[in-house]
Each structure stands twice: as C-alpha cells, then as structure tokens.
Amino acid sequence: MGDEVYSQMVKELKDGKYVFTGELEPEKAGDVNEPIEMARELVGLVTACNVTDNPQSMAYVSSLAASYQIQKETGMECVYQLRCADRNRMALLSDVLGAGVLGLKNILALAGDHVSLGDTPDAKPVFDLDSTTLIAMIRKVVDEGKDLGGNEIHNPPKLHVGGAAAPGAAYLQAEVAKVKRKINVGAEYLQTQVVYYTDVLDKFFNELGKVDVPILVGIFPARTFGQADFFDKNVAGVDVPPAYLENMKATKAIKDKEKKKEEVDRVNIEFFTGFLEHLKGTPAAGCHMMAVGYPRIIAPLKKVIE
Amino acid sequence: MIAQEQKPMEEILGYLEGKQKVVVMGCGGCATFYHTGDKKAVGEMAEKLRKEGKDVFKIVLPFSFQACDIEKSGVWLEKNREELENRDAVLLMSCGDGVQVVTEYTDEKMSITKPIIPANDALGLVGGGPKKFKETCLSCGMCELGKTAGICPLTSCGKGLMNGPCGGVRVDDKCEIDEEKDCAWVKIYKRMEKLGELDKFIEMRDPHEWSKAKRPRLFEIEEPVGMDMIGAGLGMLTYKLGPKPKLEE
Ligand code: SF4
Ligand code: SF4
Numbered sequence: 093m094g095d096e097v098y099s100q101m102v103k104e105l106k107d108g109k110y111v112f113t114g115e116l117e118p119e120k121a122g123d124v125n126e127p128i129e130m131a132r133e134l135v136g137l138v139t140a141c142n143v144t145d146n147p148q149s150m151a152y153v154s155s156l157a158a159s160y161q162i163q164k165e166t167g168m169e170c171v172y173q174l175r176c177a178d179r180n181r182m183a184l185l186s187d188v189l190g191a192g193v194l195g196l197k198n199i200l201a202l203a204g205d206h207v208s209l210g211d212t213p214d215a216k217p218v219f220d221l222d223s224t225t226l227i228a229m230i231r232k233v234v235d236e237g238k239d240l241g242g243n244e245i246h247n248p249p250k251l252h253v254g255g256a257a258a259p260g261a262a263y264l265q266a267e268v269a270k271v272k273r274k275i276n277v278g279a280e281y282l283q284t285q286v287v288y289y290t291d292v293l294d295k296f297f298n299e300l301g302k303v304d305v306p307i308l309v310g311i312f313p314a315r316t317f318g319q320a321d322f323f324d325k326n327v328a329g330v331d332v333p334p335a336y337l338e339n340m341k342a343t344k345a346i347k348d349k350e351k352k353k354e355e356v357d358r359v360n361i362e363f364f365t366g367f368l369e370h371l372k373g374t375p376a377a378g379c380h381m382m383a384v385g386y387p388r389i390i391a392p393l394k395k396v397i398e
Numbered sequence: 399m400i401a402q403e404q405k406p407m408e409e410i411l412g413y414l415e416g417k418q419k420v421v422v423m424g425c426g427g428c429a430t431f432y433h434t435g436d437k438k439a440v441g442e443m444a445e446k447l448r449k450e451g452k453d454v455f456k457i458v459l460p461f462s463f464q465a466c467d468i469e470k471s472g473v474w475l476e477k478n479r480e481e482l483e484n485r486d487a488v489l490l491m492s493c494g495d496g497v498q499v500v501t502e503y504t505d506e507k508m509s510i511t512k513p514i515i516p517a518n519d520a521l522g523l524v525g526g527g528p529k530k531f532k533e534t535c536l537s538c539g540m541c542e543l544g545k546t547a548g549i550c551p552l553t554s555c556g557k558g559l560m561n562g563p564c565g566g567v568r569v570d571d572k573c574e575i576d577e578e579k580d581c582a583w584v585k586i587y588k589r590m591e592k593l594g595e596l597d598k599f600i601e602m603r604d605p606h607e608w609s610k611a612k613r614p615r616l617f618e619i620e621e622p623v624g625m626d627m628i629g630a631g632l633g634m635l636t637y638k639l640g641p642k643p644k645l646e647e
Pocket of ligand 2: 554555556557558559562563564565566567568572573574575580581582583584
C-alpha cells in the first residue's frame with residue numbers, strides 16, 4: 093500500500109483493525125432501491141460494501157452509478173467493482189476518473205467473467221486490459237497523474253485499488269504467481285473469491301507466503317437454496333460443499349416462513365462458525381461477506397470472529 | 399490455414415432466392431483442405447442447387463490454386479468470363495478472403511458486377527492436422543509469443559488476457575469459458591517453469607498494442623513469388639519418402 097489514505101476501509105486496514113465488507117448487487121432495473129435498502133441495514137455492521145459490476149456477465153445497472161447513489165443515500169462506503177470484460181482502456185480510464193468525481197474511494201479491479209457465460213452472450217468481449225494492467229493503470233493515474241499513454245491528468249482522483257484472488261483455483265501455483273504480480277504492480281488490498289474449505293484457505297496462504305497487502309477472505313452465506321445452487325453451478329472457479337448444499341436444500345420443504353428463515357440461518361451459522369473460527373488464525377485481515385440480500389446473517393457471523 | 403465450414407443450406411438458399419442461373423466456384427487452397435471448396439464439395443453443392451431447380455455452372459480450382467491468390471484464380475475467372483457475364487450470382491466456396499478478392503477482381507478488372515455469395519464461414523487461422531486443428535493466431539500485427547513461452551495469450555486464452563490466468567480456471571486446468579479447452583495461462587505457466595523462466599511469468603506484460611492492427615491492413619512485397627516446379631516436385635518426393643511425423647488419431 094502507498095502512504096496515502098483516502099478511504100475508511102483502507103484506513104481501518106492500515107490501523108490493523110479486522111475489517112468486514114459486504115456485497116451489494118445492482119440489478120436489471122431502472123433503480124437501485126434494493127441495494128440501497130440493504131446498504132441501510134448494513135451501516136455500522138460492515139466498513140464498506142462492494143458494488144458488483146455485471147456479475148456473471150449479466151448486464152445490470154452500472155456499478156459506477158449504483159456505487160455513487162448508494163454512498164450518497166446511505167453513507168455506506170462503496171468498493172466500486174470495475175471489470176475489463178465490457179470496456180476498453182479508454183472507457184476504463186473514463187470510469188476511473190468519473191469515480192473520483194463522484195467521490196468513490198475504493199475500486200476493485202477485475203477481469204470479469206467472459207460475456208458468453210451471461211445473459212447477453214452475443215456481445216463482443218473486450219478484455220483490452222486485464223486485472224493486473226487495470227491495477228497498474230489506476231495506480232499510475234492516482235500516484236503519477238498520468239494515463240497509460242503518459243498523458244497528464246489534471247487534478248487526478250484520490251482512490252485506492254485492490255484486486256481479487258481465487259484461493260480455490262484449480263492450478264494454485266499459477267494463481268498465486270498472478271496474485272503476486274498484482275501486488276507488485278500496486279494492488280493495495282485483496283478480496284478473495286468465496287472460500288468454503290479451511291484446507292483450501294491454508295494452502296493458499298502457504299503458497300502465497302508473507303505479503304504486505306491486507307487480504308479479505310470471501311464467504312458466501314446463501315439466503316436460499318436457490319442462491320447457493322446457482323453459485324455452485326454458475327460461478328466460475330467455485331464449488332459449494334455438497335453437505336452444505338444438502339442442508340440448504342432441506343430448508344426448502346419448510347412451509348412456515350419464519351421457521352424457514354430460522355433454519356436457513358441455523359444452517360449458515362453452523363457451517364460458517366467453524367470456518368470463521370479457523371479464519372481468525374490465518375493471516376487474513378478481514379472477511380468479505382457476500383451475503384447478497386441477506387443482511388440479517390452478518391451480525392451473528394461477525395460475533396464468531398469478534 | 400484458414401479453417402472453415404459450410405454455411406447451413408437454408409442460409410445459402412436464402413441468398414440465392416430469385417437467382418436462377420448460378421456459378422458455383424471452389425478454391426484449391428484452405429477450402430480444399432477443409433472439404434468446403436474442393437472438387438467434390440463443388441459437385442455436391444451443384445447437385446443440391448440443381449435439386450432446388452437452379453441452373454448451375456461449376457468452376458473448380460485445382461489443388462493449390464487458391465481463390466484469394468488472384469494471379470491464379472484470375473486465370474479461371476477470365477477463362478469463364480462468358481458464364482460469369484450471363485449468370486445471376488456466384489456462390490463462392492472459399493473463406494471470406496477469397497470471396498472479396500474475387501468480388502474486387504470481377505468488379506474492377508472484368509467490369510462484371512454480380513452478387514458473389516459466401517458458401518462458408520471462416521473459423522480462424524489454425525494449425526495442426528491431419529484431422530484436428532486449433533486456432534492459434536489472430537494475426538494481431540505485434541506478436542507477443544516472445545513474452546509468453548510461445549503460447550498466444552490473445553488467441554489461446556478465452557479472454558485474450560496478457561496477464562492470466564483469470565480466476566475461472568476449472569478442474570483439470572480447463573478454461574472458464576469451455577471445459578473442452580485447456581487454460582492457456584496454466585500452459586504458459588507450466589512451459590515457463592520448464593524453461594526456468596517463472597520470473598517472467600510474474601512480471602507484468604504491458605497491454606497489447608492494438609494500434610498495430612488498424613483495419614484493413616494493407617501489405618506489399620517487392621518480388622512476387624514464382625512457381626518453383628522443381629522445388630515442389632522435390633518436396634513431394636521428401637513428403638512421400640521422408641520420416642513420418644507422429645500424428646494424432
Ligand atoms: S501474439 Fe498471437 S495473434 Fe499476435 S501474431 Fe503472435 S500468435 Fe498471432
Ligand atoms: S481460464 Fe485460462 S484460458 Fe480461459 S479465460 Fe481464464 S485465463 Fe484465459
């Protein structure tokens with residue numbers, strides 16, 4: 093990390109606080125009311141929330157617009173996710189400058205899923221930059237006030253950039269080498285893809301060795317069986333444990349709404365308690381809780397770590 | 399070579415609607431290789447069109463005489479000027495390159511303007527064979543292979559990343575986009591490891607310079623290639639008598 097601190101999230105990470113982040117998902121809609129509602133519930137529970145950018149290559153409300161609106165209406169600090177799949181380097185730069193103008197302080201630079209996996213499969217995939225070159229570009233913009241071509245940027249934005257890591261990657265050595273590459277070019281923090289298995293996490297930290305950027309480990313407590321199942325089937329590089337899926341599936345049979353909620357919460361707390369207790373003993377600097385549409389689970393899970 | 403496959407008959411017939419007298423022209427290059435423009439393919443296409451009630455005239459280009467090489471295909475076009483003049487359309491059984499070279503030549507040099515209709519879809523620059531082929535190069539104009547252990551990041555990686563792998567690599571090191579395909583970046587990693595160049599893997603490669611591929615690209619050589627008959631004959635002999643390469647079944 094550089095010396096400057098522009099955001100609350102980076103401040104807390106630098107101060108060595110254990111940081112929790114959440115996740116908000118703008119949808120295919122003409123408003124962002126739902127993520128705003130959810131952000132309201134998360135204020136005080138998490139330090140910042142990621143705002144997804146066309147997740148799984150579904151074309152949704154722009155993450156830039158959503159991040160701005162959410163931050164403005166709720167005061168929740170946003171981590172603006174920005175993917176290379178849909179924009180060339182010019183559009184990426186425009187959006188990064190725009191993010192600065194709109195007062196966003198954190199960007200998570202991603203390559204993004206391939207467009208063919210989403211709801212607009214005939215779109216032309218862009219990938220003009222990749223996550224590493226996007227991180228490098230943002231650091232150049234912020235630190236040197238220059239774009240990729242070396243052109244001067246007047247009054248450059250002040251924001252932080254982080255990258256993703258995939259501890260469950262099929263070929264871990266290559267993944268770890270890539271993560272180190274991201275750190276070398278200036279990633280200030282890492283947020284990992286969802287992890288379910290403690291041994292996967294340990295292997296990842298072992299292979300990575302000591303690095304001096306904070307790592308927030310991703311977990312995904314699902315609100316419904318459908319969500320968990322969708323994740324298992326559609327999210328590249330993630331396998332949801334079969335036992336957890338089974339237990340979530342069993343909740344489908346419960347008719348009474350309140351009882352069902354209670355049981356879903358119980359399954360999640362039971363599964364994630366063990367994982368989070370283990371997480372405390374790892375070099376992780378915090379936990380990225382991707383409980384999309386499921387804010388009530390955050391407080392009981394936080395308790396495990398605190 | 400440019401891999402290709404024939405378009406669905408329905409689409410071809412759509413283009414030929416209202417066009418009764420048709421020339422079907424083949425290609426002795428890549429299209430012969432992929433059975434989309436050889437003598438047999440031209441014959442079969444002619445048969446199908448006749449069954450649809452069309453009046454068909456065939457132009458077959460012999461092996462190694464490509465539609466896109468106008469010095470050669472031009473001979474067959476000139477030889478059949480009368481047919482071309484009197485017909486409603488040409489169905490060209492080559493890649494899009496051949497279609498456009500023939501269109502430009504007939505328009506500009508023969509003053510014959512006819513619809514020249516593609517029969518095939520070109521699928522990319524591929525290598526390998528004799529049966530299985532793989533797209534390996536986009537002809538990007540600024541080759542990156544020196545930085546990626548000889549495996550093209552733009553073509554072989556599903557996302558064309560200069561700094562992979564992405565987070566989506568599947569079990570058995572398959573690509574996020576297609577489980578039939580290998581992740582190019584895992585291959586690059588393994589090859590660099592064998593070459594003792596992993597330090598290069600961790601280094602960031604700059605974004606690709608797309609300015610080197612301003613389309614359409616024009617290209618010129620000083621000396622046109624001559625037909626080396628003796629060389630070709632000797633080559634054929636070596637091909638017949640030389641050691642056989644190990645081939646995939
Ligand atoms: S980098 Fe890839 S696409 Fe470009 S010339 Fe080399 S092999 Fe071809
Ligand atoms: S899995 Fe590998 S080849 Fe496929 S898009 Fe990702 S990095 Fe590229």
